[in-house]
Amino acid sequence: MTILFLITAVVILASAIMVVTSRNLVHAALWLVAALFGVAVLYALLNAGFIAVVQVVIYIGAIAILFIFAVMLTRREMRDKGPGLNKNWWASALVSLLVFGGLAYLLSSWSGFSQASAAFPSGFDAVSALGDALISPDAFVLPFEVASVLLVAALVGAVYIAFNPRSGDNRK
Amino acid sequence: MATETLIWLLPLPPILAFFLIVLFTNKSKALSHTVGVGAAALSWLGSMVVFFRAIGTEHLGEHPFTSSIPWLPTGNTWFNIGVLIDPVGAAILFFVSITIFMIFLYSVGYQNFGQPKGDHDKPGLPPHGATVKDEHGHKHVVPSVEPMYSRFFAFLALFAFGMYTLVVSDNLLTMFVGWEIMGLCSYLLIGFWYAKKSARDAAIKAFITTRVGDVFMLLGISFLYSATGTLTFREIFTEETLHVLASTPAFWGFSTSGMIALLLFIGTIGKSAQWPLHVWLPDAMEGPTPVSAMIHAATMVSAGVYAVIRMYPLLTADFTGHGLTPTMSIVAFIGAFTALFAASIAVAQNDIKRVLAYSTISQLGYMIAALGIGAYVAAAFHLITHAFFKALLFLGSGSVIHGMEHGVLHTGNHDVDPQDMFNMGGLRKKMPITFWTFLIGGFALSGFPIITAGFWSKDEIFADAFAHGHIAVFVTLALAAFLTAFYTMRQITLTFLGEARTKEAEHAQETPWTMTVPLMVLAFFALTYGWVGIPEDFLGMHLAPSWFHEFVGSTLVVLPEAAPFNIVPLLTSLAVALGGLFFGWLIYRNVNSPAEDKLQFPVLKNKWYFDEAYDFLFVKPAYWFAETFVYKWMDKGVIDSILHAFGKVTAWLGLAIRNYIDLPVINEFIGDGTARVAQWFGGRLQPLQTGRIQQYMLASLGVLIIVGGVLFSLLVR
């Protein structure tokens, strides 16, 4: 388990670093896919099977693909032109390091920092429990519904923002 | 009501009238004269009540009507003021109240009440007549009503107040207050027609000349107060006080009482227009005629003589009956000299009022001389009779002038002076009432025997002078009496007798009842008043004691002796009176113009050049001092220079502050400077705002880290 974790962690971090340093955007998107896969494995390690699958389906299957589409659509202008990083990248690196340091410090001063995992009750059906939690009125049905509304709004918004007037005229 | 209360109230109606007219009834002529005449009538009524009570009281001299109140706190004591009516006061009150009342009534007619408004009358100038159309369409010019009608009555009322205050007061202070109020009113009334320069100048001359006298009077009052600690008559005239004053020497050989009396007498010289302060009275004829009557016959100049009468005990404190004291000699001299001096000038005057003015000065000289030689009762007697006939003569002359003005308006010839006697003549036919009353007055003035009051009063003065051996005074007064009769008859002849010399005189007409009734009332007194003072042993007969002598004489502690009868003064007075009248008529019945008048000597016409002398000695130096020394050199030269210097320094300072502090420091440095600094900072900080979101995030995260670190290090510790 430990080894699995370590390998997965290395994969995730390496992929992430590649995401943010690749000049070629397609490469960056693909490295993101790799990172996301690593995260899915991590979820599985954490006994959150449903989340792992959802990660793969949503993140990799939808979001990452969406990214690749977007890259494709704007590729002509950005074909490996110029550096990948802007001119203040060193300040950004510094800030990131400091943020990491701060977060790590803060987390480590929490008492339960190094605790072991709680016992996973046997026969506990996490998925159905999740389902219950998402739908039952005295649990999280409201945030769930609101999230769906959010998605509709995002959908409509995205369509509207990206609406191309020229190709739209024909349909009027 | 108690007599004392009544006496307090006597000056009240006139002063109330003054304020009422000034504040409320100014616009209405009828209301104003009603208030004025009503007030004079009220005071006259009150005075009559007081007078009759006074003459009915036994020993009024020892127990006069008196009342006083504490007024001014002076340390541990009080300065009291109050009223006093002793016998002489009652007698004076009698004539003062009647003459004031008559003059008020006369003024209604004199100022042409009821006549239309003038064509081009302006306030400040005498009225010039109004054109009216009668039923046939003919245009007549008639006398117009005086524009400042109400103002006149207001001033007359104030004047009456001053005189009443003077007469009823029991102390020198309120007497002086009344004295000064009358001085003010004479200024206001002489300069009534203020648009005429001659009137303005005359008013100032009157005021300043009397002021010279008043200064000395005030000195006398102060001296008296410091010597005795009181100004109340009854307290001063006690035996002990008088004795102390008489025996204490002052300076220059006078005793204290003599010096005080002399100083007070100088006030009288001014007020009663004696030589050398006589110059104002003839010029005072610029005022309307009722004013001349009021001021210069009945009241104001009489106030001067009244003052000496009041202070008689002081004047004679060191008089033993043999030989006059220095003060009395001075008084007698001035009186007699003035009598002759003024009479000589009157002979050469052509203006009807000027003659009367000099006559007044002369007659006042008689009274002063009488007091100077110790003839107390005679002086008081002459004062009262003179008031009656002089008022009568002045009002009569006003009536004549009114009639003449009627003629002037009729002919339209405004170059004719209605006051010049040589333009008159034959007026006895046109103005009969005026003529007969004027004749009575003139005869009284001349001392026509038996039937006129003037005879009895003048004769008493002569008798006293002769009996006590003051021959110089006697002869001077006799000469003056001759001249008096002479110029009086001259006046009557030129004015009334003969034929009219000008068209204007032909068209003169009699004046309305408001003017002639006072004339008649005064003529009555001019005739009859003398009979209350017929000496006991007249012509060697044994008559009843002279009521006047007994009554007024009782004011003094010791009843003065009447002079024993002597035929010499009686014959002298008869001779000068009848002789003067006869010669006057004889010479002037055929004189028709000034050229024919042989007595128009320049020195007499020009009043012995005293006006010119005073102008040279006093007036011109005063002008120089005021205009050159004070105005040019000191005021403009010194004081204004200092002020200009201040101005320049301040202006320079202001500019310096502006240029050295305001502009460079405050505007530049502080004002513009802060703006420039802010602009510089803004310029420096502007590049921060790049618009690039990554840089914004970087900056905010950086600041977050820094602040978080600081807070963390502070809080955790």
Next chain:
Amino acid sequence: MIPLSWYLILSAALFSIGLFGVLARRNAIAILLGVELMLNAVNINLVAFWRYLDPVQMTGQVFAIIVFAVAAAEVAVGLALVISVYRNRKTVVADELDMMKW
């Protein structure tokens, strides 16, 4: 076995890397990639806490689900924006989009 701290450190590191990407990348789409990394880091944190503290309480997982939904919505809108900006400005370089200033 594996202490919670490892997961937390991992998520912190991932978060920081994503932050670096957001701050330092020139291309707008690359910035959005960085955002995705940050969101994933958050999710790791949430699930780790769920597992280690009280697995019976589904709150952690529910929260993670919501984060998924939000991330998806955000990506959609963000990319639509990028497309729109690209059409208007003909560029996707973040540094050239500097209109957010006075």
